[in-house]
Amino acid sequence: MDHKEVGELHRRLERELLDSYDEELELELDDQRFDEIAAGTSQPSTADERSKRRRYFTELLRLQGELVKLQDWVATTKHRVVILFEGRDAAGKGGVIKRITQRLNPRVCRVVALPAPNDRERTQWYFQRYVPHLPAAGEMVLFDRSWYNRAGVERVMGFCTDEEYEEFFRSVPEFERMLVRSGIQLIKYWFSITDEEQHFRFLSRIHDPLKQWKLSPMDLESRARWESYTVAKETMLERTHIPEAPWWIVEADDKKAARLNCIHHLLGEMPYAEVQRPTVALPARVRHPDYTRHPVPPEMFVPAWFR
Template sequence: MTQIDTTFAKDWLADELADVLDEDYELEIEDATLSREIARIYKDKHPDSLDRRVYLSNLIHLQAELIKLQDWVVHTKQKIVVIFEGRDSAGKGGVIKRISQRLNPRVVRTVALPAPSDRERSQWYFQRYVPHLPAGGEIVLFDRSWYNRAGVERVMGFADEDQVEQFFNDAPEFERMLLRSGIILAKYWFSITDQEQQMRFLMRIHDPMKQWKLSPMDLQSRVRWEQYTKAKEEMFERTNIPEAPWYIVEGNDKKRARLNCIQHFLSLIPYQPVPHEEIRLPERVFNPDYERATLPPELYVPQKF
């Protein structure tokens, strides 16, 4: 490689790293339209929040490990399911976004099912989740899962006590069936305090870019905080089985929660480096008789920026 090529490669790599950091900063600027007063209060409530540079450097390192995990999953045809549960605004979506951010969406996909239809309500409870389970070489991240029945459905009265009891009887065996089929299952509960949830809800109310995250159900979760607590405690008691234990992520500090969760998830999986074929860029074929057509200007997106 010539000196010119080396210089070009270094400049290109620097530009690429800058783009990576820009993308991360874009994800982190979650309070862009937030009122100064709410932002100040939130910062005062989190004086020991992780430094952004420390957070981003650790996040990029962990995301590099996630790519290695992804390669291993594809190479060995492994099947992984990760369940993310927790109170509204606890940070489930944030960690899912950071896990999948640099991974292949054909390998790693997120499942966030809407409320069941009338037809689905008449089915076996677990039936609508089964089609979303991974095939070999896939990782599925459930943003809420079949544990809806033990939480929101129970607290909000969408499931009666007989249905909840049936769920508690069935869920451990259902998960054992998944494990026997070769699926690796990890279950995370994101835990935040009453005060932290209240603050995050207020932030969403005052931020037009986040108001879509608040539903009438979310607001009811504030009213029924203690009912959700009791439901969560029984859920742990009845479904924390040795083969598929629950892992609680302390979520009051979003950045630490994301890093801790990803690090722990990686520690659960026995992934190894896998062989890669050397990638070579083929030479471009030039046809001296080819003449590129001129396209009409109306086909182009206007350059406003």
């Protein structure tokens, strides 16, 4: 290629790189719109807010670069990791999970978000439906809620008996120690928000048609039972905070700070190092003189509504 072609290629690569960052920008703008709807305003951000947003983006992209290094290390060393994300409804668990997984290979880092157990699962050993989702060598598994449902929503909403509840607390430390002994690194996060902040986030979802699907009848019921959930959370932390798998509390009223703090802490919990990769050389395409590309019928193309 001549200098002009090389320059154009570089410009296209730069545009592609910027486009790859748009996904996070779209998520951020969605969050911003979400807050404006709840506040009943669409006022332009102040200089301080814009500066804070730039710092947030800068640090998030840096941390995501480290997550890519972590992913490579996990895959290379065959490490196994389970990360639990627990917290009240609207505490921001999904937001941080999105930022962790956003630039990672789903074959290495995957998310598990199980629905309520079906009739058959209710008759199984309590931990049985979680076991098939545990990582194999070279995998990271993020549980968006986990076996701690029994200590939270099941306890508060009466979905388990007192005997099942007590058996859970007898079993879960041994279950987690067994995971750790088998070579699985287990990290547990609780996202903590205030009553006022949850109230605000629920109002935001109620007034945003793109977010209303996030509000279930169970979420609304959790508002009425705030104190019961608090008691259940305190009991859970007290009885399952073990040396082999301690709880880590993420203060989550500021969702951007919570994301950065959680990712930073997660990276600090992992003994990873950058994996050196061989230089990649793109091979030239092989062309055969007898090859003819078959035309595609026009009716097979998706209409170009957007240009």
